Amino acid sequence: MNLDFSPEDIAFREEVRTFIEENYPEDIKGKHREELTKEQFLSWHQILGKKGWSVPSWPTQYGGTGWTPTQKYIWSEENARADTIMPLPFAVSMVGPVIYTFGSQEHKDKFLPGIVDGTTWWCQGFSEPGAGSDLAGLKTTAVRDGDEWVINGQKTWTTLGQHADWGFFLCRTNPDVKKQEGISFILVKMDTPGVEVRPIIMTDGGHEVNEVWLTDVRVPVDNLVGEENKGWTYAKFLLAHERTGIAGVARSKRGIERLREIASTEYDNGKPLIENPDFAEKISKLEIDLTALEFTELRGLAAVAAGKPPGPESSLLKIKGTEVQQRLTELTIEAVGNYAAPYFRGFPEEGGNRFPIGPDYAHHALPEYLNMRKTSIYGGSNEIQRNIIAKAVLGL
Amino acid sequence: MDFSFTEEQNMIRDSLSRLIKDQYDWETRNKVLASESGWRPEMWAQFAELGILMAPFSEEDGGLGGNAVDVMVVMEEFGKGLVVEPYVPSVVLGGGFLKHAGSTAQKENFLAPMMGGEVVLAFAYAEPTSRFNLNDVTTTARANGSNYVLNGQKSVVLGAPWATHLIVSARTSGDRFDDNGISLFIVPKDAAGISTRDYPTMDGYRASEVYFENVEVSGDDMIGAEGSALPLIEKVCDEGIAAISAEACGAMEIANADTLDYARQRKQFNVPIASFQVLQHRMVDMFIEHQQSMSMTYQVTLRLEEDEATRKKAASAAKVQIGNSGRFIGQAATQIHGGMGVTDELRLGHYFKRLTLIDTQFGNVDYHLRRYANIAEGVVKAAAE
Numbered sequence: 049m050n051l052d053f054s055p056e057d058i059a060f061r062e063e064v065r066t067f068i069e070e071n072y073p074e075d076i077k078g079k080h081r082e083e084l085t086k087e088q089f090l091s092w093h094q095i096l097g098k099k100g101w102s103v104p105s106w107p108t109q110y111g112g113t114g115w116t117p118t119q120k121y122i123w124s125e126e127n128a129r130a131d132t133i134m135p136l137p138f139a140v141s142m143v144g145p146v147i148y149t150f151g152s153q154e155h156k157d158k159f160l161p162g163i164v165d166g167t168t169w170w171c172q173g174f175s176e177p178g179a180g181s182d183l184a185g186l187k188t189t190a191v192r193d194g195d196e197w198v199i200n201g202q203k204t205w206t207t208l209g210q211h212a213d214w215g216f217f218l219c220r221t222n223p224d225v226k227k228q229e230g231i232s233f234i235l236v237k238m239d240t241p242g243v244e245v246r247p248i249i250m251t252d253g254g255h256e257v258n259e260v261w262l263t264d265v266r267v268p269v270d271n272l273v274g275e276e277n278k279g280w281t282y283a284k285f286l287l288a289h290e291r292t293g294i295a296g297v298a299r300s301k302r303g304i305e306r307l308r309e310i311a312s313t314e315y316d317n318g319k320p321l322i323e324n325p326d327f328a329e330k331i332s333k334l335e336i337d338l339t340a341l342e343f344t345e346l347r348g349l350a351a352v353a354a355g356k357p358p359g360p361e362s363s364l365l366k367i368k369g370t371e372v373q374q375r376l377t378e379l380t381i382e383a384v385g386n387y388a389a390p391y392f393r394g395f396p397e398e399g400g401n402r403f404p405i406g407p408d409y410a411h412h413a414l415p416e417y418l419n420m421r422k423t424s425i426y427g428g429s430n431e432i433q434r435n436i437i438a439k440a441v442l443g444l
Numbered sequence: 445m446d447f448s449f450t451e452e453q454n455m456i457r458d459s460l461s462r463l464i465k466d467q468y469d470w471e472t473r474n475k476v477l478a479s480e481s482g483w484r485p486e487m488w489a490q491f492a493e494l495g496i497l498m499a500p501f502s503e504e505d506g507g508l509g510g511n512a513v514d515v516m517v518v519m520e521e522f523g524k525g526l527v528v529e530p531y532v533p534s535v536v537l538g539g540g541f542l543k544h545a546g547s548t549a550q551k552e553n554f555l556a557p558m559m560g561g562e563v564v565l566a567f568a569y570a571e572p573t574s575r576f577n578l579n580d581v582t583t584t585a586r587a588n589g590s591n592y593v594l595n596g597q598k599s600v601v602l603g604a605p606w607a608t609h610l611i612v613s614a615r616t617s618g619d620r621f622d623d624n625g626i627s628l629f630i631v632p633k634d635a636a637g638i639s640t641r642d643y644p645t646m647d648g649y650r651a652s653e654v655y656f657e658n659v660e661v662s663g664d665d666m667i668g669a670e671g672s673a674l675p676l677i678e679k680v681c682d683e684g685i686a687a688i689s690a691e692a693c694g695a696m697e698i699a700n701a702d703t704l705d706y707a708r709q710r711k712q713f714n715v716p717i718a719s720f721q722v723l724q725h726r727m728v729d730m731f732i733e734h735q736q737s738m739s740m741t742y743q744v745t746l747r748l749e750e751d752e753a754t755r756k757k758a759a760s761a762a763k764v765q766i767g768n769s770g771r772f773i774g775q776a777a778t779q780i781h782g783g784m785g786v787t788d789e790l791r792l793g794h795y796f797k798r799l800t801l802i803d804t805q806f807g808n809v810d811y812h813l814r815r816y817a818n819i820a821e822g823v824v825k826a827a828a829e
Binding site: 049050051052053057117118121308312322323325328329331332333335336337339340341342343344346347350354361364367368431434435437438441442444 | 740764
């Protein structure tokens with residue numbers, strides 16, 4: 049047992065760091081997600097696709113890198129260090145693994161290359177107004193009509209659906225059986241007639257999520273992934289995949305560094321805020337929680353590397369990871385103080401590079417805090433994660 | 445990065461677990477704790493035979509060539525069985541001092557017989573007013589020719605009633621809080637001028653108040669250089685923290701398992717109380733706290749040989765985690781056990797008591813959160829300058 053990096057790992061870190069330094073696009077450096085165009089969003093993904101690094105965790109035959117757990121750890125650390133905007137999870141971590149695991153050869157040929165090279169934007173059509181934590185209670189229907197599925201219903205919380213080329217939708221294909229057993233996993237091209245994407249503006253003022261209305265949307269029967277009525281199995285598989293990266297350890301580490309920088313810049317009683325022992329201890333407590341999370345993730349990676357399947361313990365990573373992320377944004381507001389208040393949606397204006405008032409780090413503090421409330425709600429709320437652990441780990 | 449155990453470590457775990465199961469059952473344990481001596485020297489001899497007393501020492505020193513991971517394996521099993529024999533005082537602390545700083549003669553005279561079980565050590569460092577501060581030493585060691593004369597009082601010296609020798613921190617120079625001027629001595633417990641008041645502790649151990657009145661020790665019995673023992677004491681106490689973190693994890697595992705069993709069996713409103721979501725989520729949180737504590741135990745164990753700041757942060761982080769998790773699990777387990785949880789009859793309460801006192805051993809959550817913050821902030825400052 050040891051924490052040493054092998055000479056190969058050290059060389060790998062050097063290689064990754066240099067690649068990021070030399071290739072990360074100038075025009076998105078330091079930008080906030082909110083400020084990016086669709087093309088800018090995809091640009092780093094596309095560069096990674098060319099390099100062969102866009103889908104590290106996939107099997108190598110589909111474009112995976114075959115990296116060891118330690119290399120993946122280094123990869124995420126280096127990306128966090130450089131504040132890169134990583135490929136969105138919907139294609140890379142969600143629909144991609146479902147397609148290569150359960151899809152037909154045609155599906156693999158048609159869809160995987162666009163995910164690997166970052167040319168297809170995917171969105172997720174799972175949640176509905178009446179189906180949140182009770183996802184299996186979804187009502188959107190897909191009815192077979194000749195060679196087509198006819199889809200009707202409404203999806204919601206569709207992240208960045210406004211940019212999507214394709215969506216993966218859970219639809220009810222059999223209303224007469226147990227609710228989990230009548231759901232199918234269907235791919236829909238987002239410009240199909242009858243698909244309408246409507247924005248939802250959130251508390252942070254941003255347009256990150258959407259409603260997707262589906263009215264008599266006709267898609268080929270071949271767009272069904274895997275077997276009819278087995279969609280719930282694929283959804284559960286996908287959500288387990290979603291959870292493994294959700295701890296966000298490397299990003300939170302970088303976030304704590306940034307928080308310390310802010311607390312060293314802000315003043316409290318004539319001295320840097322970081323010298324206020326109460327605040328310093330709050331940061332330390334958060335960093336300790338993050339250290340525990342990091343080692344829990346490393347233990348999990350080691351278990352997987354030793355051939356054990358990722359267990360329901362990954363729910364633990366989701367719970368603790370999101371708690372840390374939320375706490376980080378909370379402490380950032382505390383650190384920022386008065387300048388958390390000014391509201392500058394739309395700034396800096398085109399061509400400008402400075403916010404009109406207060407320190408630059410202050411402007412995203414409150415929107416980030418508000419935005420991050422989503423993390424304990426999405427991907428199976430933290431209460432649902434506790435239900436999963438109770439059932440699958442404690443046997444209750 | 446590697447999180448696997450060696451074959452030897454797996455073997456230690458298996459045989460120790462079997463030994464504790466066979467010979468450390470709850471009834472026997474309680475009988476021993478209630479006896480006058482409060483421990484079983486013959487158990488200690490069996491531990492010696494099993495090799496765990498020599499496990500973390502180099503082959504050069506006569507050990508098995510293991511390291512802190514071996515200690516972690518041992519202490520987790522000790523925590524599961526609530527074993528009271530003095531592994532931390534004698535092997536981790538006493539052996540630690542001798543391993544790091546003992547002279548050849550000291551290793552020969554004390555470390556080798558300690559590994560064999562004939563010499564039993566205890567570390568006398570805390571004082572009635574020192575709380576958790578390792579530099580707050582008022583016990584004095586006055587030079588007298590090539591000898592030193594010890595005067596002072598040490599408090600709650602765990603394992604002292606069972607010890608043959610004490611390792612004592614004492615001031616050879618400087619004022620009460622000075623980092624410099626602290627020295628370490630190894631003295632036979634029956635040396636003239638040492639008197640003790642022995643007592644049981646709430647969690648089943650034995651400890652002593654130790655009084656030194658003009659105790660004459662030879663300069664040869666000083667461990668390490670005169671006046672510069674503090675960094676060594678800090679290092680060895682951090683190793684102690686790693687050890688009791690593992691012990692706490694073992695105790696948490698049993699507290700959680702007992703709670704789960706009890707909640708499954710106990711019926712109220714005609715259903716097992718385990719069917720209530722509010723209790724399920726609390727038991728999930730107990731599971732999470734145990735997992736995070738395991739992670740922190742790995743973390744500190746694997747960082748003990750890093751640079752001083754990294755090691756101290758690692759130990760303090762672990763201690764904060766263990767303290768908070770131990771309190772949460774102990775309290776929640778007691779709550780879910782209802783009235784039974786506060787009886788002496790169930791073993792749960794004894795795990796709760798041990799978890800509670802682990803928080804005060806080597807400094808509690810507040811102390812270590814402050815120590816962590818001071819180091820982290822110092823690093824930030826240094827980077828800025």
